[in-house]
Amino acid sequence: xxFEAVIGLEIHIExxxxxxxxxxxxxxxGDEANINTCPVCLWFPGSLPRLSRxxxxxxxxxxxxxxxxxxxxxxxxxxxxxYPDQPKGYQLSQAHQPxxxxxxxxxxxxxxxxxxxxxxxxxxxxxxxxxMHELDxxxxxxxxxxxxxxAPLVEIVTEPDFRTPHQAMEFLKTxxxxxxxxxxxxxxxxxxxxxxxxxxxxxxxxxxxxxxKVEIKNMNSVRHVGDALAHEISRQSTAVRSGEAxxxxxxxxxADKKTTLPMREKFEAPCxxxxxIPEIIIQPDEISAWRAQLPEMPAALxxxxxxxxxxxxxxxxxxxxxxxxxxxxxxxIRHGVAARTAMHWVSTQLLPALRQxxxxxxxxxxxxxxxxxxxxxxxxxxxxxAAARDVLSLMFDSDAPPDDIVKARGLGQxxxxxxxxxLVERVLSEHTAAVADFKSGQAKAMGFLIGQVMQASGGKxxxxxxxxxLARTLSV
Amino acid sequence: MDSVFSYQNxxxxxxxxxxxxxxxxxxxxxxxxxxxxxxxxxALAGYSSPDDATVIERLKQNGAVLAGMTHANELGLxxxxxxxxxxxxGAKTTDAELLLDLAGEARLSxxxxxxxxxxxxxxxxxxxxxxxxxxxMEACGILANDPGTIGTVLKVIAGPDERxxxxxxxxxxxxxxxxxxxxxxxxxxxxxxxxxxSGDTRDAFHQQMSELKKAGFQxxxxxxxxxxxxxxxxxxxxxxxxSSAAGRYDSVRFGRRAPGAKNWNEMYxxxxxxxxxxxxxxxxxxxxxxxxxxxDAYENACxxxxxxxxxxxxxxxxxxxxxxxxxxPVDAGTLDRLYEQCKFTAYANVVGLxxxxxxPASAGNHGFELAAAQxxxxxxxxxxxxxxxxxxxxxx
Numbered sequence: 001x002x003f004e005a006v007i008g009l010e011i012h013i014e015x016x017x018x019x020x021x022x023x024x025x026x027x028x029x030g031d032e033a034n035i036n037t038c039p040v041c042l043w044f045p046g047s048l049p050r051l052s053r054x055x056x057x058x059x060x061x062x063x064x065x066x067x068x069x070x071x072x073x074x075x076x077x078x079x080x081x082x083y084p085d086q087p088k089g090y091q092l093s094q095a096h097q098p099x100x101x102x103x104x105x106x107x108x109x110x111x112x113x114x115x116x117x118x119x120x121x122x123x124x125x126x127x128x129x130x131x132m133h134e135l136d137x138x139x140x141x142x143x144x145x146x147x148x149x150x151a152p153l154v155e156i157v158t159e160p161d162f163r164t165p166h167q168a169m170e171f172l173k174t175x176x177x178x179x180x181x182x183x184x185x186x187x188x189x190x191x192x193x194x195x196x197x198x199x200x201x202x203x204x205x206x207x208x209x210x211x212x213k214v215e216i217k218n219m220n221s222v223r224h225v226g227d228a229l230a231h232e233i234s235r236q237s238t239a240v241r242s243g244e245a246x247x248x249x250x251x252x253x254x255a256d257k258k259t260t261l262p263m264r265e266k267f268e269a270p271c272x273x274x275x276x277i278p279e280i281i282i283q284p285d286e287i288s289a290w291r292a293q294l295p296e297m298p299a300a301l302x303x304x305x306x307x308x309x310x311x312x313x314x315x316x317x318x319x320x321x322x323x324x325x326x327x328x329x330x331x332x333i334r335h336g337v338a339a340r341t342a343m344h345w346v347s348t349q350l351l352p353a354l355r356q357x358x359x360x361x362x363x364x365x366x367x368x369x370x371x372x373x374x375x376x377x378x379x380x381x382x383x384x385x386a387a388a389r390d391v392l393s394l395m396f397d398s399d400a401p402p403d404d405i406v407k408a409r410g411l412g413q414x415x416x417x418x419x420x421x422x423l424v425e426r427v428l429s430e431h432t433a434a435v436a437d438f439k440s441g442q443a444k445a446m447g448f449l450i451g452q453v454m455q456a457s458g459g460k461x462x463x464x465x466x467x468x469x470l471a472r473t474l475s476v
Numbered sequence: 477m478d479s480v481f482s483y484q485n486x487x488x489x490x491x492x493x494x495x496x497x498x499x500x501x502x503x504x505x506x507x508x509x510x511x512x513x514x515x516x517x518x519a520l521a522g523y524s525s526p527d528d529a530t531v532i533e534r535l536k537q538n539g540a541v542l543a544g545m546t547h548a549n550e551l552g553l554x555x556x557x558x559x560x561x562x563x564x565x566g567a568k569t570t571d572a573e574l575l576l577d578l579a580g581e582a583r584l585s586x587x588x589x590x591x592x593x594x595x596x597x598x599x600x601x602x603x604x605x606x607x608x609x610x611x612x613m614e615a616c617g618i619l620a621n622d623p624g625t626i627g628t629v630l631k632v633i634a635g636p637d638e639r640x641x642x643x644x645x646x647x648x649x650x651x652x653x654x655x656x657x658x659x660x661x662x663x664x665x666x667x668x669x670x671x672x673x674s675g676d677t678r679d680a681f682h683q684q685m686s687e688l689k690k691a692g693f694q695x696x697x698x699x700x701x702x703x704x705x706x707x708x709x710x711x712x713x714x715x716x717x718x719s720s721a722a723g724r725y726d727s728v729r730f731g732r733r734a735p736g737a738k739n740w741n742e743m744y745x746x747x748x749x750x751x752x753x754x755x756x757x758x759x760x761x762x763x764x765x766x767x768x769x770x771x772d773a774y775e776n777a778c779x780x781x782x783x784x785x786x787x788x789x790x791x792x793x794x795x796x797x798x799x800x801x802x803x804x805p806v807d808a809g810t811l812d813r814l815y816e817q818c819k820f821t822a823y824a825n826v827v828g829l830x831x832x833x834x835x836p837a838s839a840g841n842h843g844f845e846l847a848a849a850q851x852x853x854x855x856x857x858x859x860x861x862x863x864x865x866x867x868x869x870x871x872x
Binding site for chain 1: 505506507513515520523525526527529603604605606607608611612638639640641642716717720722723724725726728729730740741744767768771774778
């Protein structure tokens with residue numbers, strides 16, 4: 001029997017707000033332990049939560065960026081469970097009345113078709129503290145760092161629309177792009193600002209059964225999600241084939257051993273309306289105002305890039321994969337670079353060079369203005385492409401204008417025919433066999449001869465000019 | 477003195493302001509920076525408050541003298557032999573007292589000490605800095621020897637506070653005593669409350685009503701269907717909220733920790749088991765039962781409460797204020813005793829009304845209770861002042 005998977009995702013995203021969700025403590029979990037705490041996020045007797053307006057707005061923008069419907073009325077509940085990372089015996093979360101419902105993300109499926117994956121709802125909640133267990137020494141101790149306690153999170157719960165690991169991975173990538181566009185979070189699974197859990201069950205292909213699902217946690221990258229789901233599909237299929245019953249429980253992905261391991265039975269915490277946080281009432285005109293703040297989203301931007309700059313859909317989607325790349329590209333164009341050249345240089349030169357140096361595009365020492373100047377010199381034949389690549393590399397270590405670097409390194413292109421004529425003559429006389437090949441109709445030999453002249457010029461000759469000169473000389 | 481105060485201010489000096497010279501004692505559920513704030517609980521032994529509660533900030537700013545802290549029943553729940561709320565003011569050592577009214581504690585402490593006791597409308601007085609237990613029902617109450625002093629203190633502590641996000645949009649509006657004209661003032665009696673009375677308490681209540689009638693008030697009997705459910709709703713919703721609210725007393729960040737636990741779960745169980753008293757423990761366990769096992773019953777209680785709120789609001793279209801019976805408190809050692817104790821007070825916590833205990837004109841008799849619509853604290857206090865002046869033989 002052939003099986004198919006039914007997968008739904010639960011994604012936690014840490015909002016990049018300046019403060020925590022219910023107090024004014026800085027939202028910097030990585031600082032020295034317990035520095036960013038106050039009577040509210042430590043839940044001393046008598047402290048009361050005060051919902052952050054900024055967090056509500058960031059959460060709302062995120063929802064709108066995912067095509068969700070913001071609810072005019074939402075509310076916080078207490079999700080009750082005891083654990084030392086939880087300073088009050090419950091987590092404030094929106095269980096009964098979430099901030100937004102509905103929504104979707106469109107992905108490109110394996111066969112190239114567009115698949116719409118639906119979101120069930122998005123709710124706000126607070127993060128918990130971080131536990132550190134020190135097991136060495138005579139008495140093992142557990143230390144609690146409350147810096148993260150109360151950090152603002154949203155949880156995105158999808159419909160069980162996914163059938164393959166590929167769809168789950170594409171969903172996460174597209175979701176990440178869209179959330180970065182609205183500016184609510186960096187969404188890094190590696191840094192923990194985006195965390196994804198999956199619910200997965202299997203059923204005979206072509207049926208609409210909803211079977212017992214298993215929850216998978218601890219997947220720290222998009223690739224882990226794909227690997228863990230693929231593993232779990234095969235684990236469950238094998239189990240069902242051998243007549244084993246699937247029970248509802250939680251499993252942890254072990255990335256090193258590439259396997260999922262059972263953790264615990266699934267525990268459903270009761271959720272009680274919180275009496276100290278008033279209902280959140282959002283007026284329709286507030287929603288309109290937020291909607292007006294949304295930037296051009298990636299799908300619309302890619303469509304525009306295709307129309308406006310004549311790029312292919314793949315190229316446009318690539319440039320639109322994060323807002324910084326898209327805006328860098330458009331900056332180059334504003335500085336007079338041709339669209340195709342800009343696309344080519346950003347994707348094949350600039351971004352790899354940044355990656356190599358571990359730099360973010362937003363902190364690139366090669367600004368669009370400087371790169372545009374370099375590309376202008378290339379377009380004007382003042383330098384050749386090889387020299388331009390060398391200059392780009394030098395620009396990472398120098399603030400000097402590209403013109404100065406070219407001059408200082410003597411990388412200016414030689415287009416002077418008198419100067420080049422001597423080199424052309426010398427190469428022709430040294431490579432008579434290649435000349436004979438060319439004359440007998442082997443066009444390839446031209447490339448060889450151009451290469452030889454380039455080499456003789458120390459890489460500075462203008463290949464276009466050489467080609468013209470060679471062609472003229474040989475056709476005589 | 478030791479038996480009345482759990483802590484006495486070593487420097488009881490006030491400053492200039494509208495409360496200058498007024499001596500006030502507070503319950504140890506109310507935080508005062510640097511003072512012990514143990515809320516009557518072993519679980520909080522050694523804890524002192526990092527900040528002033530908002531009500532304390534306001535008392536200090538207005539020149540009041542903070543005399544000390546009384547003894548409280550654990551986490552302010554109910555009153556029994558341990559609680560000394562009302563004693564210092566009854567002995568005229570202090571002029572007024574603040575204490576949490578979760579189910580009627582302020583009014584019951586007043587009844588026990590022959591004082592006037594007031595529970596404000598829910599949310600009018602900020603709760604920030606007060607270790608509460610039943611957030612949707614509790615309010616910071618005021619005790620004094622006369623309703624005028626209660627009004628003076630209320631005026632200072634009431635009003636919006638940016639630390640208490642839960643407050644409804646309420647401002648304290650004073651009502652002048654001159655505006656109380658008995659012949660134009662209706663006092664409603666709730667039929668469902670008076671039927672609960674028997675024997676001498678019933679006789680006393682009727683006696684008081686006839687005196688009010690003699691004073692010229694329009695007395696009107698009203699029906700509040702569901703009044704009897706207030707107690708059940710309080711007991712269920714109150715225990716659920718308490719179970720959550722007490723979750724922060726986990727011995728991790730403050731409070732006492734029982735030694736010898738092998739893991740965190742044991743640490744919780746042993747610490748809470750060792751340091752919470754029986755009454756609080758049974759309340760929390762009851763609340764946890766409804767949270768984990770009978771959420772449907774909790775939801776029903778919330779629905780009934782919403783209906784009680786509607787009906788209560790409608791009552792005040794037919795009357796200016798309510799007059800309700802009051803009883804001398806029994807000691808609250810068990811949950812059943814606690815709810816026997818607050819049989820005639822819990823309604824005001826369930827529907828958030830301002831309510832005032834009016835002591836009997838002569839000691840030994842029964843007092844009664846006044847209540848008005850949500851937000852109408854000024855009316856209750858003015859009415860109290862009118863009655864107080866009437867008794868003193870003054871012309872109202």
